[in-house]
Amino acid sequence: MTENSAGLATATAGSTGPTGPSEDRISAEARRRRTFAVISHPDAGKSTLTEALVLHAKVITEAGAIHGKAGRRSTVSDWMEMEKARGISITSTAMQFPYTSPTGQDCVINLLDTPGHADFSEDTYRVLTAVDCAVMLIDAAKGLEPQTLKLFEVCRLRRIPIITVINKWDRPGRDPLELMDEIQARIGLRPTPLTWPVGIAGDFKGVLDRRTGNFIRFTRTAGGATAAPEEHLEPGAALASAGVDWETAVEESELLSADGSDFDRDTFLGNATTPVLFTSAALNFGVNQLLDVLVQLAPSPNGQIDVDGQRRPTESPFSAFVFKVQAGMDSAHRDRIAYARVCSGTFERGEVLTHATTGKPFVTKYAQSVFGQQRSTLDTAWPGDVIGLANANALRPGDTLYRDIPVHYPPIPSFSPEHFAVVRGTDPSKHKQFRKGIEQMEQEGVVQVLRSDRRGEQAPIFAAVGPMQFEVATHRMATELSAPIALEFLPYTVARGVDAAGAEVLKNQPSVEVFTRTDGVLLALFSTKWRLEGFQRDNPDVNLWSLVAAGDA
Template sequence: MSNPTDVSNEARRRRTFAVISHPDAGKSTLTEALVLHAKAITEAGAIHGKSGRRSTVSDWMEMEKARGISITSTALQFPYTTNAGDICIINLLDTPGHADFSEDTYRVLTAVDSAVMLIDAAKGLEPQTLKLFQVCRHRRIPIITVINKWDRPGRHALELMDEIQAEIGLRPTPLTWPVGIAGDFKGVLDRRTGNFIRFTRTAGGATAAPEEHIDPSRAHDVAGVDWDTAVEESELLEADGADFDPETFLNCTSTPVLFTSAALNFGVNQLLDVLAQLAPPPAGQRDVDGNLREADAPFSAFVFKVQAGMDSAHRDRIAYARVCSGTFERGDVLTHASTGKPFVTKYAQSVFGRERSTLDTAWPGDVIGLANAAALRPGDTLYQDVAVKYPPIPSFSPEHFSVARGTDPSKHKQFRKGIEQLDQEGVVQVLKSDRRGDQAPVLAAVGPMQFEVASHRMTAEFSAPISLEPLPYTVARICDPEDAEVLAKLASVEVFTRTDGVMLAVFSTKWRLENVIRENPDIHLRSLVAAGSN
């Protein structure tokens, strides 16, 4: 067993966070820029514009490359040396921004200690950002706000600060302030030192942007009236009490703010330093009974994601597990809390996007990839020596339903295996009923793009193409077995059993649901977690 002091020291070095945003706010580009500035890669993979686009390290699926959006969450671990010379271990979880993949993002947010909320300078707070913020608020996750795309025309910085406070109730406390209006980004005023940090463009933003720290006494000579304006606005913020306060940040009532252009790599170093200096390190995890398992307690982890198809040469799948306490050593025999069965960790890996390497040791906050983990599901707990079980990850309420049928009868085994795999990963929920039989399972999803992913993967990974027949349902509720027979006889209602045994009644519309409840007051229906809710 590892020395608790070693565990505590290693935990203090870790920063495990997710990047959340509305689609197209620049989330994957920022992820790439952070990795670039930490010197974990030498050249950014994103070339903007459709022609000649290269994928980022975090967007590796073929559909992600083709569409230029994140479809699945990705884990990236890399070291970062701060200006003070301290080495910080960054565990960065890139999340899908699209609302159709809210469930995947929610799972990731169960595995982080803080979040970076990325806001488009021109669009401000958008609906998906607001939904993800509510999840962070419910889980007490401190948020660092980044105003991105300041190199493009956008809104006034002070207006954006007002919107953040009005819309989400967090007090914005800018750490940097832009020099130059949106679309004319010269650099930032570092409100902690008073210095002007001037950025220099590089070709295509492919390499780290050089930056020059200029004393405030010289800043006017370099930036002119733009510097004067930045100083005046910073003084207004100070007079309004908008200076950073560590206590309110960690208590989730304020949010430090930085200004960046991820595409040009402007302001990225400042974000890395803020994460290293201000973001909370791992501090243990509360179990299903609400008791805190300290970071230096015996080893425990929970699985927040399962992903297959990362390597076409190997039909394995990776379970992503967040280390909550203790030390992980490859080869350890752990206990699977749900079954009580042993789980051998011979094939433990460190994950960097799609790339994998053998992992020998991991500490609280780290994300470990467990290969060939057929027994593991999202929400499962693994532990050693002292038993613990962490809260399960709830399934979201589906709003789209389609019958899946294999188009090639000779591929029946592949069809069944593929559907089972997609269900176990949580790509879609799989529903069955006696009425439809095993040959025509119903796929249920939060958004229709999940069906596209399922169909693509059935063809590409399992060589079992499917056809999808939409069903006219939009609302789902959990029902008791004794009520299922009554519900199944009603018009515009159907009852299914999910693969975890939960019975779901689905309704054509919310008005149909309300009518059924009114006409059958003895029936008990329970809500599932709504997409993007708390």
């Protein structure tokens, strides 16, 4: 048995038959897994909540987030220098750790932290293809913000059950009943609160547990660096402790029940309702309750739908799909990690798998368990787990790996870019590093890369959903690959797919340019939507099509 950096024991497979673990063993291990993403609008406290969850699971002893720029320490999930400097999440991160609930239920948590900024929507979308549930974080003062609405819609389209967490209740904010009304009115999911705040926003004393009727009273710790102590009080003691705040919480809870807003697991899993909890991630208030809800209510892995629309059962031979590729996580190891979600069967390090895209064998000698930036050797993984495959230069986001019985999972779409820039190396002696870096940025999905005969190989085009992607690519080209670049921004704002015949018609059009994306798709770039509409009006026979837009996938 080995143990990873998070303290998670990973045993070699037991209860095996002649060809590996039995189907019963695989099913049992899958039922232990909870694989979810934390998603939100920027600055809702997502990385702080991630840190608090790991803290309450007793994987770390002290939270890393210190609020305020002076003396700020980064969270375990924010490891890039730009993330530490800006205090925002730029790239998604996987963390696996064990958790035993107060009732003794033993689980393995696969937690994926995601960037909240709209500029990194593609990275967030990739993560959402790999989870069974999402925790949506809402700022108590701001309510539903534009990026929150987009992420809710993506989850609903992918039929991912959503647990809603109202965060920052220790600060002044809105009325809780008003927030419930807004959730139902704007996203069409009925909120069914499991906890209800005792004390108005800014005066957070604890929560009413609507399942037991008891008061969970929280006690602050210095800076919220350690798990907040909590007491469970019966209603009589709660009234004596919290007085009118307790009475108000009870009255509002009764109103919710009268309105039909009590939790029902079937409607939650059917994407009709969303359970709600109230927290202060910075103070570690309400985090235990979220962990327990994930263990008790969130779905475990149940197989994955393949390209033919068939579900591959978790007990089938091993299969997984790659949802993210990341390099530069450790300056001491110049390798690249492919994150893969195990969909079925058992993974055992050293096995030879098949890469579905190429049909070629893929050796898994360097398999790792990933905990933020930390890594440890991984021997065995089960459905729902996220594995890191090192030195996986042949793998791209959306690729499928399998053993024995072929399967191909749906590819991950690229979003429609809205910002474009010509890329040029500023140091002629770094030509090889420049070409390698451009290839790496494209393979990881940091940006899309476009090319044309007109501009040549020395002037590829970076295409991005948002301009912060350019900052990340520029920073990484200079710091990780020693290939500094300069960007010349292009005056295009609209991209459309086009076929080869249409590309010929567009070749000599003003304010239009055609490029080939690395995946072979031809993209026509127009200066404005009015230029696009004018061209379509004058050339109705040219076939142009819309690409996947951020938030509409």
